[in-house]
Amino acid sequence: MARTLAEKVWDDHVVRRAEGEPDLLFIDLHLLHEVTSPQAFDGLRKNGRTVRRTDLTLATEDHNTPTLDIDKPIADPVSRIQLETLRKNCADFGVRLHPLGDVEQGVVHVVGPQLGLTQPGTTVVCGDSHTSTHGAFGALAFGIGTSQVEHVLATQTLPLAPFRTMAVTVNGELPEDVTAKDLILAVITRIGTGGGQGYVLEYRGEAIEKLSMEARMTVCNMSIEAGARAGMIAPDATTFDYLRGRDHAPQGADWDAAMEYWSTLRTDDDAVFDHEVVIEAAELAPFVTWGTNPGQGAPLSARVPDPAGFAEEGERIAAEKALEYMGLTAGTPLREVAVDTVFVGSCTNGRIEDLRAAASVLGGRQVAEGVRMLVVPGSVRVALQAVEEGLDKVFTAAGAEWRHAGCSMCLGMNPDQLSPGERAASTSNRNFEGRQGKGGRTHLVSPNVAAATAVLGHLASPADLSDVRTPAGV
Amino acid sequence: MEAFTTHTGRVVPLRRSNVDTDQIIPAHWLKKVTRDGFEDGLFEAWRKDPEFVLNQPRHQGASVLVAGSDFGTGSSREHAVWALQNYGFRAVISSRFADIFRGNSLKNGLLTVVLPQAAVEALWELAESDPAAEVTVDLVQRKVLARGIEEGFALDENARWRLLEGLDDISLTLKNEADVVAYEAGRPAFKPRTQVV
Ligand code: SF4
Numbered sequence: 001m002a003r004t005l006a007e008k009v010w011d012d013h014v015v016r017r018a019e020g021e022p023d024l025l026f027i028d029l030h031l032l033h034e035v036t037s038p039q040a041f042d043g044l045r046k047n048g049r050t051v052r053r054t055d056l057t058l059a060t061e062d063h064n065t066p067t068l069d070i071d072k073p074i075a076d077p078v079s080r081i082q083l084e085t086l087r088k089n090c091a092d093f094g095v096r097l098h099p100l101g102d103v104e105q106g107v108v109h110v111v112g113p114q115l116g117l118t119q120p121g122t123t124v125v126c127g128d129s130h131t132s133t134h135g136a137f138g139a140l141a142f143g144i145g146t147s148q149v150e151h152v153l154a155t156q157t158l159p160l161a162p163f164r165t166m167a168v169t170v171n172g173e174l175p176e177d178v179t180a181k182d183l184i185l186a187v188i189t190r191i192g193t194g195g196g197q198g199y200v201l202e203y204r205g206e207a208i209e210k211l212s213m214e215a216r217m218t219v220c221n222m223s224i225e226a227g228a229r230a231g232m233i234a235p236d237a238t239t240f241d242y243l244r245g246r247d248h249a250p251q252g253a254d255w256d257a258a259m260e261y262w263s264t265l266r267t268d269d270d271a272v273f274d275h276e277v278v279i280e281a282a283e284l285a286p287f288v289t290w291g292t293n294p295g296q297g298a299p300l301s302a303r304v305p306d307p308a309g310f311a312e313e314g315e316r317i318a319a320e321k322a323l324e325y326m327g328l329t330a331g332t333p334l335r336e337v338a339v340d341t342v343f344v345g346s347c348t349n350g351r352i353e354d355l356r357a358a359a360s361v362l363g364g365r366q367v368a369e370g371v372r373m374l375v376v377p378g379s380v381r382v383a384l385q386a387v388e389e390g391l392d393k394v395f396t397a398a399g400a401e402w403r404h405a406g407c408s409m410c411l412g413m414n415p416d417q418l419s420p421g422e423r424a425a426s427t428s429n430r431n432f433e434g435r436q437g438k439g440g441r442t443h444l445v446s447p448n449v450a451a452a453t454a455v456l457g458h459l460a461s462p463a464d465l466s467d468v469r470t471p472a473g474v
Numbered sequence: 475m476e477a478f479t480t481h482t483g484r485v486v487p488l489r490r491s492n493v494d495t496d497q498i499i500p501a502h503w504l505k506k507v508t509r510d511g512f513e514d515g516l517f518e519a520w521r522k523d524p525e526f527v528l529n530q531p532r533h534q535g536a537s538v539l540v541a542g543s544d545f546g547t548g549s550s551r552e553h554a555v556w557a558l559q560n561y562g563f564r565a566v567i568s569s570r571f572a573d574i575f576r577g578n579s580l581k582n583g584l585l586t587v588v589l590p591q592a593a594v595e596a597l598w599e600l601a602e603s604d605p606a607a608e609v610t611v612d613l614v615q616r617k618v619l620a621r622g623i624e625e626g627f628a629l630d631e632n633a634r635w636r637l638l639e640g641l642d643d644i645s646l647t648l649k650n651e652a653d654v655v656a657y658e659a660g661r662p663a664f665k666p667r668t669q670v671v
Contacts (some may be wrong), residue, residue: 016653021632024647026657028665036551038507049644058668064505078505085507096669117666129550129574145552145578147643155647157654161630193492194544194570227547229573250664258664293492293547314491314542321490410547413501432548433495434519 002268004165005234006200009140009265013123015157022159028122028139028254030152031108032059032095034086035413036127039148042090051365053156053369059090059097062107067376067403070100093153106379106405109133109347114381116246120235120262125152130347130429131230134224136216137243138235138265140200143224163229164274166199167267170207172281173433177463178213179357181349181427181446183207183279184222185297186288191277193295196228199275203233207281213242214353221348222429225294236265283348287462288334289431289444291322296431298334300449300461306330325433326441327421334459339445341424342373342400342454343436344447346410349427350378354387354447359394361462363449365398368457373400375417376408400454412437425453432469475583477640480612482555482566483537483618485601486527491542496573498546512557532605540567540597540609545586546575555579565611567618569594580633581643587611587618593625618660 003011016024027276030053037059044050051057053449060465064079074080083100090097098104104111109130112118118134124129127149134141148158168187202221211219216233223231240259243249249256254398289297290304296319298305307319307330328337344350344358355377367373375395377383383405384391392402409416410428418440427450431442443459452460479630503515520526527533546554546627555578558566565585579586589597600607600620610621613634618625629637636643647654 016650024650024653026654026661029668035504039509039552042507042509047644053671055667055669056482062530063501065653076505082505084509094671116670119666127550127552143550143574145550145574145581147552147578147581151644151647155654156658157647159647161633193547195574197544197570197573225547227544227572249666250666254664257662261662261664271560273502293494300520312637341593391626411496411501413504430494430496431495434500435496438500438519 002271004267004271004273005138005232005265006140006163006165009121009123012121015294022161024157024159025123026157027116027125027152028056029132030150031112031126032057033062033108033125033126033128033382034082035063036146037149038082038085039146040095043150044093044153049154051095051153051178054094054096056156057095057153058112059095060105060108060111061086061098061100063411065211065406066415067406067408070404071452075415085260085288094130103380106381107347107350107407109221110350110378110382113137114246114379116243116249119243119249119258121265125158129224130221132228133217133221133347135220135223135230135232136213137239138232138262142230164199165267166196166201166202166275166277167273168203168279169180169205169278170203170279170281171205172207173210174207174281175286177286177448177461178284179446179448180211180218181424182284182287184219185289185294185317185444186284187279188222188226188294189281189297191226193225193293194227196223196226199228201226201228201231202230208233209236212353213238214351217351218348222294225429227263227293235262286446286449288330288449288459290326290334291319292325292431292433294429294431294444296322297444298458300334302334303334304330304334305330333464336458337463338458339419339423339425339433339443339453340371341422342371342450343376343409343424343426343428344450345374345376345378345408346428348429349447350382351384352385354427355382355391356389358447358451359391361448361465362398362400362455363394365455365456365465371454371457374403374409375400376403377405380405409436411435425459475642477536478583478585478611480614481537482608482610483564484533484535484605484607485540485597485609486533486536487598487601488516488527488539488541489598492544492547493541494544494548495551495554496548499551499557504551504553509556510533510560512553513560516557516561537562537564538567538609538611539563540594540601542593542594543568543570545571547572550574551638552578555582555584556558559584567594567597580637583637583640585613585637587627589618589625589627593618593623594601596623624639
């Protein structure tokens with residue numbers, strides 16, 4: 001029978017199938033971090049269990065880690081306890097860990113792919129919803145809760161209820177100033193924060209095929225913001241080129257065998273999706289959010305919407321609450337919204353291409369007075385690459401702060417936070433109330449828009465910079 | 475896990491949709507390394523407002539949360555479930571739940587019940603007009619009952635059975651050890667490994 005990509009990967013991992021029971025799936029790669037694992041290790045200890053496959057498990061420290069003074073003891077005692085707990089758990093159970101200060105440390109979803117551990121046709125899980133990032137390689141990758149983390153540690157499997165499949169087809173070519181982030185923000189606004197519920201999304205079509213691996217990760221990363229279980233993109237030459245030669249990519253005869261398998265990982269021509277969404281790339285433009293969920297977004301050229309314009313009552317109330325929290329007035333052009341802070345980083349947009357994009361806009365320009373800009377690489381490897389390319393110098397010369405790798409201001413768990421009422425343009429993935437710090441207001445944007453916004457002090461795209469153009473430095 | 479058969483209690487009407495897990499339990503609470511003690515963090519930001527529904531004396535001691543659609547979106551943090559349970563909720567009713575949240579709650583014995591929006595509205599109105607009114611969430615019959623309200627709900631048979639029996643997934647899976655061993659024996663050599671053991 002004709003199958004979709006997601007169904008093929010699922011079928012290849014069924015350990016046990018029985019009538020009336022969820023399928024038991026084998027997990028190829030289990031990623032851990034300090035926040036969602038302590039109670040799981042605790043559960044193992046209580047029941048006298050071990051980690052079944054330490055060779056399929058990897059831990060990093062990211063959510064609580066500071067991005068300044070990383071050689072000093074962590075100031076917040078509770079953060080310190082959580083990191084120390086992870087270190088002890090990994091040591092006790094034999095799990096490989098990349099702690100703060102290690103060259104492979106970084107945001108878990110940046111580290112897995114860059115090590116070559118995330119491969120087509122694998123199942124990848126992590127106690128973190130943005131595990132969907134790894135679907136960019138044609139992996140079936142999804143976030144799990146702590147009970148499931150414990151389940152995977154103990155058994156390397158998960159009982160899972162079946163999902164539905166949705167094709168998100170993006171036809172044509174993206175306009176020059178439109179990035180993967182704009183694309184996914186537009187998709188989320190289109191299908192809504194609950195629209196993907198129960199689905200695995202498969203992004204396809206010309207615009208998707210032309211995306212680099214890093215841009216594909218940005219797209220799949222935010223599948224969860226559309227409510228989806230996972231996002232996937234069929235592996236192709238771009239995927240294979242990215243993987244070849246990476247630390248954990250197969251080599252020699254294994255590479256050939258892997259390639260043979262990977263090449264089968266496409267949705268069959270006559271396979272049927274449960275739902276399909278078609279988007280014309282040419283109609284897309286730089287996109288920003290104005291509200292407090294990622295589905296409340298609009299093109300940068302639009303105005304803050306009037307809640308009265310929403311036909312559905314729930315949406316209208318949500319929009320009213322959002323504008324109140326965000327301190328915005330309906331009808332204000334989004335371009336006139338002034339920001340205090342700009343954050344470039346996170347597992348959505350903290351990879352080297354994102355930093356290059358931000359640097360190319362900032363080169364030869366200055367961060368506006370009164371605006372604080374933080375640039376936080378997604379991993380130490382990304383940071384080293386950026387330094388090699390001189391990007392750190394571009395950022396600091398423009399007046400931005402160049403920080404150490406971690407989740408940083410993506411969520412208020414470490415010292416990098418917004419203060420109440422502070423407004424940020426952020427390349428991260430969630431604009432929820434208080435996500436970036438109590439009372440903080442977040443506009444989700446692409447790295448290009450983030451950089452242009454930093455220069456002008458209000459939401460802007462690089463095209464708006466033509467009048468302040470100085471020779472670009474990179 | 476504590477078994478869930480049937481539960482009767484009063485209702486907290488939470489007239490909000492898209493309640494994400496960052497609202498249910500803010501990130502700074504995630505630093506705890508235990509499963510308990512999260513009750514004070516539940517809806518922490520909203521509870522600063524004395525008018526917030528959870529703060530109203532008339533809803534104290536209620537054990538069934540009835541919320542707007544898309545409850546539990548966002549971060550996968552299971553702490554959201556623990557916080558609801560630590561606070562005293564046994565069941566949450568909404569017209570739609572985020573997948574990960576729903577999975578997490580069922581694994582911890584917090585029953586998530588999907589009802590049509592009209593039934594959610596009816597429960598809100600009941601609880602607002604009569605905070606002492608009780609609702610019964612009956613997993614045996616798969617029904618929600620309250621004054622003037624009787625609504626069936628769906629839950630897949632396997633999940634229901636595990637809840638009714640209070641069964642823990644890991645023990646169930648470990649019974650199928652032979653299947654796991656057989657699967658592992660057939661895995662291709664090119665699959666990635668994080669370390670040599
Ligand atoms: S960068 Fe943000 S979204 Fe990504 S793992 Fe860290 S906290 Fe989560």
